[in-house]
Amino acid sequence: APCSSSSLRLARSSVSSRAGRLVNTKASSVEARKGSKAQDYLIHSIPNNGQWPTGVPPVMGGHTMPSGDVAPESTSTTVGTGIPMVYEYASEADAVSVVTYAEDAAAAAGLADDIVTAANESIASRGCFTLAVSGGSASNALAGLVGASTDFSKWHIFFADERCVPLDSSASNYKACTASFIEPAGIPATQVYAINPTLDHAGAATDYEAKLKAAVSAGTLDKTDDGSMPSFDYVLLGLGPDGHVASLFPMRAQTAAKSGWVLSIDDSPKPPSWRITLSVPAINASKKVSIWAVGESKAEIVQRALEVQSLPGALPIQLVSPSQGTMRWFLDTASASDLSPETWGDSKLYPRSTIAK
Numbered sequence: 001a002p003c004s005s006s007s008l009r010l011a012r013s014s015v016s017s018r019a020g021r022l023v024n025t026k027a028s029s030v031e032a033r034k035g036s037k038a039q040d041y042l043i044h045s046i047p048n049n050g051q052w053p054t055g056v057p058p059v060m061g062g063h064t065m066p067s068g069d070v071a072p073e074s075t076s077t078t079v080g081t082g083i084p085m086v087y088e089y090a091s092e093a094d095a096v097s098v099v100t101y102a103e104d105a106a107a108a109a110g111l112a113d114d115i116v117t118a119a120n121e122s123i124a125s126r127g128c129f130t131l132a133v134s135g136g137s138a139s140n141a142l143a144g145l146v147g148a149s150t151d152f153s154k155w156h157i158f159f160a161d162e163r164c165v166p167l168d169s170s171a172s173n174y175k176a177c178t179a180s181f182i183e184p185a186g187i188p189a190t191q192v193y194a195i196n197p198t199l200d201h202a203g204a205a206t207d208y209e210a211k212l213k214a215a216v217s218a219g220t221l222d223k224t225d226d227g228s229m230p231s232f233d234y235v236l237l238g239l240g241p242d243g244h245v246a247s248l249f250p251m252r253a254q255t256a257a258k259s260g261w262v263l264s265i266d267d268s269p270k271p272p273s274w275r276i277t278l279s280v281p282a283i284n285a286s287k288k289v290s291i292w293a294v295g296e297s298k299a300e301i302v303q304r305a306l307e308v309q310s311l312p313g314a315l316p317i318q319l320v321s322p323s324q325g326t327m328r329w330f331l332d333t334a335s336a337s338d339l340s341p342e343t344w345g346d347s348k349l350y351p352r353s354t355i356a357k
Helices: 027-034 104-126 137-145 173-185 201-217 280-284 296-307
Strands: 020-023 096-101 129-133 155-159 161-163 234-238 262-265 275-278 288-292 326-332
Touching: 096 104, 104 129, 104 137, 104 234, 104 288, 104 326, 129 137, 137 173, 137 234, 137 288, 155 173, 155 201, 161 173, 201 262, 201 275, 296 326
Parallel strands: 020 096, 096 326, 129 155, 129 234, 234 288, 288 326
Antiparallel strands: 161 275, 262 275
8 A cells, every 4th residue: 555645736748738646755744834735836847849850859958968068857947948847837627647666565555456457457348458577677566566466368468669589588678578467367468469570670670560560450469549659558657767768768769760560779788779669649648658767777867757847858757748649657655765856846946837936
């Protein structure tokens, strides 16, 4: 169970006004100090006009480092981008939630419950469930699904990103997911959509997008109303220390792409360099997106993602904002330790915000 029942409501999207909930050990003291119910805020992400055709963002009015280079994140309080720094008052929507658990095992149990609930709802409504999983710690967190009360024969597993390596490689997301939950849960192998490991990065991306389109044609995978993007029932993403999600890395042209379902990566800053990844629009077309970020090593990036306005592309996680779906962060007390919700109403700390002055 979450470690606190009290909450502050929070959201993060510049495209639409979305609110969510932060359940955090600090929340009780904040509410007690204010002596009233929690206030509603919206944390800004990247604006619609925040594009960089060359893959490198221009100077956006943010501060520069002594070298003269633009700092990767701008906390400048001077005239600049015109982007609200962090907060806006939120709407009545409840589309984004950030939940802190006492420790990682409890967070994993909460994640499993959330996925199973979504799966059972999808199976009841349309006969199957589509889950797209990224690699790393996110896939390892899914062992708690084994033995859950759900019809695994109706599950279809896709990959939000994958390394272009043999399927039996220790670097393969497919191998990690197969070991952690796919085989133990009894999900049919024919319903696990792996990449073609014999192809290069470009060929693998083209082939995987074709698999997604075939799944749409078969009625397994939903698509958006206009047919432009797939719509997974659930996408699970990890969070890298640089703010990357899936294989969408900071300051890369692929992260700015507005078209394409699956993109190829040939220069990943983390080996192996060849990868494929869902595009930001494909992720944001999903019905539900969850971010898995637990442990002390995630504290800094969690704080930056939720409390610091980045320059366009500096923190890919800030581009994740489901257009028609919901989003949930799964944290533990260690990864949430740098968050400071008690300061969120202080307009002096956030002079660019729309907090009432």
